[in-house]
Amino acid sequence: MNAPSKIDIINVHDAKTHFSKYLERAHGGEEIVICKAGKPYARLVPLPAEPKKKRTPGGWPELAAIPDSVWFDPLPDDELDLWEGKGKHEEW
Secondary structure, eight states: OOOOOOEEEEEHHHHHHTHHHHHHHHHTTOEEEEEETTEEEEEEOOOOOOOOOOOOSOOOGGGGGSOHHHHHSOOOHHHHHHHTTOSOOOOO
């Protein structure tokens, strides 16, 4: 069971002025009640942590349709020359 979190009560002006500070505190587990004219108006609470999704291989099945020769065969000499900065290339 979770330990009770600290509850802080602040006014709207203070919440607007120091929103980043209160956001970090809420993220750290505190509950912050924002009051307007002395009456509770809203709560700033931490969100529960989302479970990490386990990655599964094969998430891009379209790659299976590409033949192995695309990945493993050597490049033609004219294309290899372009990669190495040699050969003819068109100017933009």
